[in-house]
Amino acid sequence: ASRAGQIIKDVMHKGNLGIVEKGLDKNDLQTEADRSAQKCIIGSLSKLFPGVTIIGEEGPHNDQPEDIPSDWIVTEQDKAVLASDCPNEYSKINPQEIVVWVDPLDGTSEYVEGLLDHVTVLIGLAVKGKTVGGVVHQPFYNYELDKQGVGRTLWGLVGLGVGGFVPHPPPSDKFIITTTRSHADAVVNKTLEALKADEIIRVGGAGHKVLMLLEGKAHAYVFASKGCKKWDTCGPEGVLKALGGTLTDIHGNEYNYAKDVSYPNAQGIFATSKHVNHSELISKIPKELKDRFPY
Numbered sequence: 001a002s003r004a005g006q007i008i009k010d011v012m013h014k015g016n017l018g019i020v021e022k023g024l025d026k027n028d029l030q031t032e033a034d035r036s037a038q039k040c041i042i043g044s045l046s047k048l049f050p051g052v053t054i055i056g057e058e059g060p061h062n063d064q065p066e067d068i069p070s071d072w073i074v075t076e077q078d079k080a081v082l083a084s085d086c087p088n089e090y091s092k093i094n095p096q097e098i099v100v101w102v103d104p105l106d107g108t109s110e111y112v113e114g115l116l117d118h119v120t121v122l123i124g125l126a127v128k129g130k131t132v133g134g135v136v137h138q139p140f141y142n143y144e145l146d147k148q149g150v151g152r153t154l155w156g157l158v159g160l161g162v163g164g165f166v167p168h169p170p171p172s173d174k175f176i177i178t179t180t181r182s183h184a185d186a187v188v189n190k191t192l193e194a195l196k197a198d199e200i201i202r203v204g205g206a207g208h209k210v211l212m213l214l215e216g217k218a219h220a221y222v223f224a225s226k227g228c229k230k231w232d233t234c235g236p237e238g239v240l241k242a243l244g245g246t247l248t249d250i251h252g253n254e255y256n257y258a259k260d261v262s263y264p265n266a267q268g269i270f271a272t273s274k275h276v277n278h279s280e281l282i283s284k285i286p287k288e289l290k291d292r293f294p295y
């Protein structure tokens with residue numbers, strides 16, 4: 001994830017983002033950074049873990065090894081994480097039961113607009129359809145103060161814990177929701193109104209919004225829309241879950257991350273930190289709004 005973050009920075013510094021619109025939606029962009037970062041992550045992981053299914057946002061991985069620059073292929077592993085004991089529940093897993101979901105650049109709209117700290121690289125780990133871990137790398141963390149910064153990498157594994165950041169509870173004297181800044185519509189906004197937050201923070205990226213929960217800047221991340229896909233949520237959910245938080249659809253059901261599922265999170269996103277009663281908060285969404293999902 002951090003090598004991909006460096007690639008994302010290199011593309012930004014070169015200045016030609018190579019933007020293309022994916023399909024008909026003007027809100028759904030892809031850049032040279034999305035494409036190259038995916039080659040780096042999937043090229044590296046498929047070499048290290050050939051039996052594991054890896055699914056990336058930017059399409060199937062058809063590259064031959066010689067098509068990927070050799071310095072994009074990472075073989076080194078994080079010594080500090082590997083020094084931890086693997087929880088028992090993972091000791092007998094077959095590679096066939098594992099799916100890795102890769103969003104090489106989450107927050108593409110914000111990357112293009114220069115809101116650089118909204119950008120993250122997301123790698124999620126699912127076993128038998130359930131998210132168990134994740135990595136969220138923020139390449140431009142603190143970039144306005146620290147121009148030479150290397151970003152930061154947050155990780156979590158359910159049963160082991162989290163690393164790369166200091167968890168923080170949200171304030172106890174007000175209720176804050178974070179949501180989309182670039183993909184809102186009438187249903188998204190009506191759902192937010194029903195939850196009666198004291199403050200709504202509109203920022204880009206699914207990874208970035210889960211960071212806000214991890215660091216106590218918001219109590220809940222709510223997006224009553226179908227725009228997010230499995231690679232947007234698996235990685236962030238892994239870190240959140242390892243810290244006792246919850247990410248579900250707007251009915252309160254967990255998504256399935258098995259390799260044959262459909263990609264869209266068609267029933268929306270509802271995520272809370274462990275300090276929030278998830279089901280009590282969901283019960284505040286009026287039935288007529290919930291009944292619109294999936295749409």
Ligand SMILES: Nc1ncnc2c1ncn2[C@@H]1O[C@H](COP(=O)(O)O)[C@@H](O)[C@H]1OP(=O)(O)O
Pocket residue numbers: 025027028029057103105106107108109179180181182183184203204205206223226227228229232
């Ligand atoms: N309508 C949509 N079309 C394409 N991607 C979407 C849409 N809505 C959300 N996403 C993805 O979910 C992320 C979080 O959404 P938002 O910032 O609106 O809350 C976006 O950065 C984008 O991921 P990506 O940037 O990786 O394509």
Ligand SMILES: [Mg+2]
Pocket residue numbers: 028029030057108
């Ligand atoms: Mg995208």
Ligand SMILES: [Mg+2]
Pocket residue numbers: 103105106107206231232
């Ligand atoms: Mg994304």
Ligand SMILES: [Mg+2]
Pocket residue numbers: 034057103104105106107108
């Ligand atoms: Mg993306």
